[in-house]
Amino acid sequence: xxxxxxxxxxxxxxxxxxxxxxxxxxxxxxxxxxxxxxxxxxxxxxxxxxxxxxxxxxxxxxxxxxxxxxxxxxxxxxxxxxxxxxxxxxxxxxxxxxxxxxxxxxxxxxxxxxxxxxxxxxxxxxxxxxxxxxxxxxxxxxxxxxxxxxxxxxxxxxxxxxxxxxxxxxxxxxxxxxxxxxxxxxxxxxxxxxxxxxxxxxxxxxxxxxxxxxxxxxxxxxxxxxxxxxxxxxxxxxxxxxxxxxxxxxx
Ligand SMILES: [Zn+2]
Numbered sequence: 001x002x003x004x005x006x007x008x009x010x011x012x013x014x015x016x017x018x019x020x021x022x023x024x025x026x027x028x029x030x031x032x033x034x035x036x037x038x039x040x041x042x043x044x045x046x047x048x049x050x051x052x053x054x055x056x057x058x059x060x061x062x063x064x065x066x067x068x069x070x071x072x073x074x075x076x077x078x079x080x081x082x083x084x085x086x087x088x089x090x091x092x093x094x095x096x097x098x099x100x101x102x103x104x105x106x107x108x109x110x111x112x113x114x115x116x117x118x119x120x121x122x123x124x125x126x127x128x129x130x131x132x133x134x135x136x137x138x139x140x141x142x143x144x145x146x147x148x149x150x151x152x153x154x155x156x157x158x159x160x161x162x163x164x165x166x167x168x169x170x171x172x173x174x175x176x177x178x179x180x181x182x183x184x185x186x187x188x189x190x191x192x193x194x195x196x197x198x199x200x201x202x203x204x205x206x207x208x209x210x211x212x213x214x215x216x217x218x219x220x221x222x223x224x225x226x227x228x229x230x231x232x233x234x235x236x237x238x239x240x241x242x243x244x245x246x247x248x249x250x251x
Contacts, residue, residue: 001028001029001030001197001219001220001223001238001241001242002029002030002031002032002033002196002241002242002245002246002251003024003029003031003032003033003197003198003199003201003216003219004033004148004150004170004196004197004198004241004245004249005033005035005091005125005148005150005151005170005172005198005199005200006032006033006034006198006199006200006201006216007034007035007037007200007201007202007203008021008032008034008048008055008201008216009034009036009041009044009045009048010201010202010203012202012213013202020215020216020217021052021216023216023217024215024216024217024219025054027217027220029216029217029219030054031054031055031056031245031251032052032054032055032056032216033056033058033087033088033125033198033245033249034048034049034055034056034057034058035058035059035060035088035090035091035125035150036057036058036059036060036062036090036091037060037061037062037064037065037091038061038062038065038068038069038073039061039069039073039076039077039080042059042080045057045059046084049085056087056249056251057084057085057086057087058086058087058088058089058090058091058125059077059080059081059084059086059089059090060077060088060089060090060091060092060113060124060125061073061074061077061092061109061113062091062092062093062127063092063093063094063095063101063106063109063110063127063129064095064101064127064129066095066101066102066105066106066109067101067102067105069105069109074109074112074113074116077089077113077116078116081116081120081122082120086122087123087249087250087251088117088122088123088124088125088148088248088249089113089116089117089120089122089123089124089125090124090125090126090127090148090150091125091126091127091150092109092110092113092114092124092125092126092127093110093126093127093128093129093131093135094106094107094110094127094128094129094131094134094135094138095127095128095129095130095131096129096130096131096134097129097130107138110135110138111138111142114138114139114142114144115142117144117146117147118142118144121146122146123146123147123148123248123249124144124146124147124148125147125148125150126147126148126149126150127150127151128149128150128151128152128153128154129153132149132152132153132154132155132158132162133154133158135149136158136161136162139165139167140165145165145166145167146166146248147167147168148167148168148169148170148196148248149162149167149168149169149170150170150172150198150200151170151171151172151174151198151200151204152169152170152171152186153174153183154186155182155186156182156185156186156189159186159189159190160189163190163191163194167194168194168195168196168244168248169186169190169194169195169196170195170196170197170198171183171187171195171196171197171198171222171226172197172198172199172200172204172222173199173200173204173205173206173207173214173218173221173222174204175187175222175225175226175229176206176207176221176222176225177206177207178207179207184229187226187229187230188229188230192230192232192236192237192240192241193240193243193244194244195226195240195241195244196241196244196245196248197219197222197223197226197237197238197241198219198222199214199215199216199218199219199222200214201213201214201215201216201218202214202215206218206221223237223238223241
């Protein structure tokens with residue numbers, strides 16, 4: 001079972017990363033897609049991927065850190081993608097949830113990365129927070145749909161329109177919350193060939209562990225919960241999500 005989105009490079013894993021990887025592998029987790037958030041983190045992810053065959057790196061400039069990004073970072077990103085193995089460009093996108101994040105600058109950086117991914121024929125890993133429609137409009141503007149929209153939190157109708165273009169939706173620990181009813185409707189409505197699963201660890205800890213870390217092994221709760229919601233065997237869900245991951249990221 002492949003985790004389509006996990007921040008294994010995060011400092012919060014520095015003390016016990018190897019141990020957590022061993023534990024995750026023992027439960028049957030076979031791959032980890034690790035997206036970057038800013039230029040200063042690229043080298044650490046590259047080193048992790050070098051050290052572990054089951055770590056698949058992606059590089060991008062995350063909208064949450066828009067104030068740290070320098071104009072030249074786009075060139076650094078392009079050079080880095082040209083000279084290093086990467087399964088995707090990401091994560092990038094738009095975050096309209098917080099209003100102290102410059103939206104114009106976010107959009108400039110996102111559109112540049114969108115064009116870069118298109119030029120390089122790389123899939124995008126999209127971070128979309130409070131901006132599902134805005135991101136979808138930009139994908140349509142640039143006519144590029146080779147993408148995974150991670151931690152999807154839009155409506156069932158948006159999910160239908162977006163998956164029709166071929167974009168894959170990522171679902172993580174947020175779905176396990178019994179009160180996330182809108183998300184449960186979305187999960188039920190999205191066909192298996194349009195979804196992947198993720199943890200986003202150490203972010204997005206489970207609803208009953210709000211102050212703790214999200215962990216690689218929590219992918220099992222995500223898989224089991226979604227399979228139950230869709231009334232299918234967990235093995236069938238995992239098979240489909242793994243197939244989608246391998247296809248979109250060329251693993
Ligand atoms: Zn992320």
